Amino acid sequence: MARIVMKFGGTSMAGTERIRRVARIVQRQQAAGHEVAVVVSAMAGETDRLVNFCREANALYDPAEYDVVVASGEQVTSGLLAMHLQALGCKARSWLGWQVPIHTDGAHAKARIQEIDSDRLIASMRSGEIAVIPGFQGLTENNRVTTLGRGGSDTSAVAVAAAVEADRCDIYTDVDGVYTTDPRIVAKARKLSHVTYEEMLELASVGSKVLQTRSVSLAMKEGVRVQVLSSFIDDDAPAADTLPGTMIVSDEELEELEMERQLITGIAADKNEAKVTLTRVPDKPGIVATIFGPLAAASINVDMIIQNISKDKGETDVTFTLPRADLARGLAMLEARKDDIGFNRLISDSKVSKISVVGVGMRSHAGVAAMMFKALADRGINILAITTSEIKVSVLIDEDETELAVRILHTAYGLDAADEAA
Amino acid sequence: MARIVMKFGGTSMAGTERIRRVARIVQRQQAAGHEVAVVVSAMAGETDRLVNFCREANALYDPAEYDVVVASGEQVTSGLLAMHLQALGCKARSWLGWQVPIHTDGAHAKARIQEIDSDRLIASMRSGEIAVIPGFQGLTENNRVTTLGRGGSDTSAVAVAAAVEADRCDIYTDVDGVYTTDPRIVAKARKLSHVTYEEMLELASVGSKVLQTRSVSLAMKEGVRVQVLSSFIDDDAPAADTLPGTMIVSDEELEELEMERQLITGIAADKNEAKVTLTRVPDKPGIVATIFGPLAAASINVDMIIQNISKDKGETDVTFTLPRADLARGLAMLEARKDDIGFNRLISDSKVSKISVVGVGMRSHAGVAAMMFKALADRGINILAITTSEIKVSVLIDEDETELAVRILHTAYGLDAADEAA
Numbered sequence: 001m002a003r004i005v006m007k008f009g010g011t012s013m014a015g016t017e018r019i020r021r022v023a024r025i026v027q028r029q030q031a032a033g034h035e036v037a038v039v040v041s042a043m044a045g046e047t048d049r050l051v052n053f054c055r056e057a058n059a060l061y062d063p064a065e066y067d068v069v070v071a072s073g074e075q076v077t078s079g080l081l082a083m084h085l086q087a088l089g090c091k092a093r094s095w096l097g098w099q100v101p102i103h104t105d106g107a108h109a110k111a112r113i114q115e116i117d118s119d120r121l122i123a124s125m126r127s128g129e130i131a132v133i134p135g136f137q138g139l140t141e142n143n144r145v146t147t148l149g150r151g152g153s154d155t156s157a158v159a160v161a162a163a164v165e166a167d168r169c170d171i172y173t174d175v176d177g178v179y180t181t182d183p184r185i186v187a188k189a190r191k192l193s194h195v196t197y198e199e200m201l202e203l204a205s206v207g208s209k210v211l212q213t214r215s216v217s218l219a220m221k222e223g224v225r226v227q228v229l230s231s232f233i234d235d236d237a238p239a240a241d242t243l244p245g246t247m248i249v250s251d252e253e254l255e256e257l258e259m260e261r262q263l264i265t266g267i268a269a270d271k272n273e274a275k276v277t278l279t280r281v282p283d284k285p286g287i288v289a290t291i292f293g294p295l296a297a298a299s300i301n302v303d304m305i306i307q308n309i310s311k312d313k314g315e316t317d318v319t320f321t322l323p324r325a326d327l328a329r330g331l332a333m334l335e336a337r338k339d340d341i342g343f344n345r346l347i348s349d350s351k352v353s354k355i356s357v358v359g360v361g362m363r364s365h366a367g368v369a370a371m372m373f374k375a376l377a378d379r380g381i382n383i384l385a386i387t388t389s390e391i392k393v394s395v396l397i398d399e400d401e402t403e404l405a406v407r408i409l410h411t412a413y414g415l416d417a418a419d420e421a422a
Numbered sequence: 423m424a425r426i427v428m429k430f431g432g433t434s435m436a437g438t439e440r441i442r443r444v445a446r447i448v449q450r451q452q453a454a455g456h457e458v459a460v461v462v463s464a465m466a467g468e469t470d471r472l473v474n475f476c477r478e479a480n481a482l483y484d485p486a487e488y489d490v491v492v493a494s495g496e497q498v499t500s501g502l503l504a505m506h507l508q509a510l511g512c513k514a515r516s517w518l519g520w521q522v523p524i525h526t527d528g529a530h531a532k533a534r535i536q537e538i539d540s541d542r543l544i545a546s547m548r549s550g551e552i553a554v555i556p557g558f559q560g561l562t563e564n565n566r567v568t569t570l571g572r573g574g575s576d577t578s579a580v581a582v583a584a585a586v587e588a589d590r591c592d593i594y595t596d597v598d599g600v601y602t603t604d605p606r607i608v609a610k611a612r613k614l615s616h617v618t619y620e621e622m623l624e625l626a627s628v629g630s631k632v633l634q635t636r637s638v639s640l641a642m643k644e645g646v647r648v649q650v651l652s653s654f655i656d657d658d659a660p661a662a663d664t665l666p667g668t669m670i671v672s673d674e675e676l677e678e679l680e681m682e683r684q685l686i687t688g689i690a691a692d693k694n695e696a697k698v699t700l701t702r703v704p705d706k707p708g709i710v711a712t713i714f715g716p717l718a719a720a721s722i723n724v725d726m727i728i729q730n731i732s733k734d735k736g737e738t739d740v741t742f743t744l745p746r747a748d749l750a751r752g753l754a755m756l757e758a759r760k761d762d763i764g765f766n767r768l769i770s771d772s773k774v775s776k777i778s779v780v781g782v783g784m785r786s787h788a789g790v791a792a793m794m795f796k797a798l799a800d801r802g803i804n805i806l807a808i809t810t811s812e813i814k815v816s817v818l819i820d821e822d823e824t825e826l827a828v829r830i831l832h833t834a835y836g837l838d839a840a841d842e843a844a
Contacts, residue, residue: 016475016478016479019479020479050498053438053498053502054501054502054505056438057438057441057442057502057505057506057509058505058506058508058509060509061505061508062504062505062508064515065501065502065504065505065508065515065516066501066505067501068497068498068500068501068504068516068518069497069498069501069502069505071497072495072497072498073494075490075493075494075497076472076475076490076491076494079476079487079488079489079490079491080476080479080487080491082484082487082490083476083479083480083483083484083487083491084479084480086480086483086484086487087479087480087482093486093487094487094490096490096567099565099566143521144521145518
């Protein structure tokens with residue numbers, strides 16, 4: 001017998017028939033002999049509907065009242081799932097964020113979970129009752145409702161799993177696991193049976209939408225075993241223990257499994273960045289701080305930075321990337337400081353794409369980056385910028401070449417599924 | 423300066439524009455120098471939508487989970503109204519049922535308010551903050567969400583008004599007050615400036631939908647001054663102090679006002695009853711208990727009862743009325759006990775209407791009932807049954823004659839507005 005936290009997203013909870021299907025999946029998990037808690041999102045579209053009411057009420061809405069309004073979506077689905085489970089003969093009850101309670105800090109609309117009182121939850125689960133918990137919501141020390149920011153239900157699920165010391169946290173979603181790359185781009189993409197927390201973090205941060213980044217960090221920190229799997233499965237499918245999802249594990253656990261490792265685990269493409277170049281910037285000490293200090297102060301996240309070798313007259317070009325959503329704000333900020341910085345021209349390009357290859361395997365293997373550069377060069381794809389981490393190499397390319405680059409690299413690193421498995 | 427609780431129903435809260443209008447009404451009340459709390463209903467249609475989800479989940483749904491689901495509707499509107507008020511520059515915050523808290527008993531889906539912790543509410547109001555409270559919801563001693571039953575927001579408003587010792591509880595609705603009768607039936611119906619609690623109770627119990635009966639009982643018990651007025655007023659209308667709504671007051675207060683009293687205050691028609699006759703019932707002691715005991719045990723509310731004078735052979739006919747919604751169940755119950763009771767035929771008629779004349783004036787004036795019977799007889803309207811209370815006379819007539827009877831009585835008791843005021 002294990003203790004399992006299951007999480008279902010908004011698409012899985014959208015309407016009576018889908019909630020009924022979720023209830024049957026949960027029932028099977030309990031029938032397999034496990035103690036079960038379920039964390040749910042609001043019905044797909046509901047949070048958007050509520051956010052829209054808030055925006056109409058007041059463009060500069062009070063985030064504390066925003067939280068009161070939007071937290072209602074998960075309240076509804078948690079009550080309904082408890083009813084559906086009861087209709088199947090299961091013992092079940094909802095536990096709202098303030099009832100558990102799930103304690104958070106006071107940062108409304110983007111709160112962080114601080115502690116979860118798990119005694120009563122555990123007692124309820126031990127008694128055979130399924131605990132249904134609305135994701136995304138919590139309670140401040142001032143007794144006010146908070147929400148965790150969009151996508152926060154993943155984080156709620158991992159936090160609950162940590163609090164009740166669950167053996168596993170199963171994240172049910174509309175894909176059936178983590179793939180070597182987006183299957184819509186590469187038909188030969190393969191589902192991964194395992195991926196490490198760090199790989200998942202790098203993949204999530206460069207555009208793989210399977211899990212919220214924060215939930216992966218939390219799982220890594222708390223040592224929660226997370227499994228990603230599909231909620232759109234047949235009614236006669238087995239309980240999740242034997243379902244072929246993707247398990248997110250630690251490096252050590254992966255080594256114990258002694259699986260044959262690929263050099264690279266996955267390839268991700270991210271079209272959410274834009275490139276900015278400042279030409280003929282004076283090449284003198286402190287100039288970089290003059291450029292990036294104000295951007296950092298405005299919470300604009302600069303990613304890749306290239307400073308060209310100084311040309312004649314002690315001048316240089318500085319190129320960097322930032323989120324596309326922040327481009328206009330960033331350009332205005334730089335333009336306003338043109339005299340301080342002393343650049344000649346400000347050039348921006350939002351038609352760029354960041355391609356990343358990720359894998360813990362590159363820690364012990366040299367030549368991963370070189371292989372990437374050569375494969376792209378062989379097909380004439382120009383690299384605009386490069387950045388690396390311990391387990392990731394990212395390059396910036398023209399957006400039009402995104403799909404081609406992903407396919408080339410998927411083949412080059414030997415990730416293509418054999419035809420019969422494709 | 424006064425302390426005022428304002429309540430807005432679902433029609434007034436249906437969507438952004440209407441909530442904005444409510445916010446302006448509330449703002450004007452505060453600008454007039456008052457301390458203000460607002461109790462709100464869910465958007466019109468929202469509670470029905472949520473109830474439907476519950477029914478689809480489980481025909482025999484758990485009322486505790488039903489409460490979790492349906493209480494969300496008022497949670498949303500309370501947060502939104504707080505935002506709209508803030509947009510107008512007012513200080514405002516929402517106080518959910520569990521935050522106040524509004525303590526109730528544990529009868530989920532039909533809970534009764536036991537106590538309201540008012541200290542923090544009063545402190546908030548004193549500081550110039552508008553307290554926005556979702557109606558209809560409360561908290562059990564087990565820390566679970568309850569709701570008060572449909573229409574419960576009126577009761578919430580009166581209970582909050584009692585708890586904060588408000589000078590007045592203003593119930594904003596889609597009519598602009600209490601009328602001598604339904605203006606859709608009688609064009610010359612007049613809006614009443616004052617009505618007593620007991621009159622309002624009698625009017626509410628016989629079909630006037632302006633206020634929930636429970637809220638009137640509570641207001642009478644707690645001595646809360648209640649005013650009924652319209653939320654569909656012009657933007658430049660004055661604050662509610664000077665609006666021509668209907669004030670619900672005690673007998674004593676009405677006497678102090680020394681207003682010229684009509685013999686009758688209002689006339690109501692109720693088409694929710696059905697008539698049942700059992701023929702040739704043995705006229706012996708205990709037979710009435712045999713008929714009505716089982717109906718009472720099944721919570722079927724018998725209203726008017728007529729036992730004809732015993733005819734030959736010691737037999738009699740027994741006629742009574744019950745709610746139309748319970749007719750089928752009541753008939754089945756009587757049919758099953760046919761041998762015990764010993765009746766000959768069971769005759770039912772759901773095409774009946776109960777017409778009631780209500781007024782504290784009849785306490786001190788004889789002849790009210792006689793005037794009613796004569797006015798109806800003069801126009802050939804047959805009376806099927808009669809029941810009276812201290813301040814009410816009700817007759818049962820054919821449903822087709824409802825509107826005619828109301829018009830005749832409205833004129834007979836001198837309630838018609840003068841032409842220029844109509």
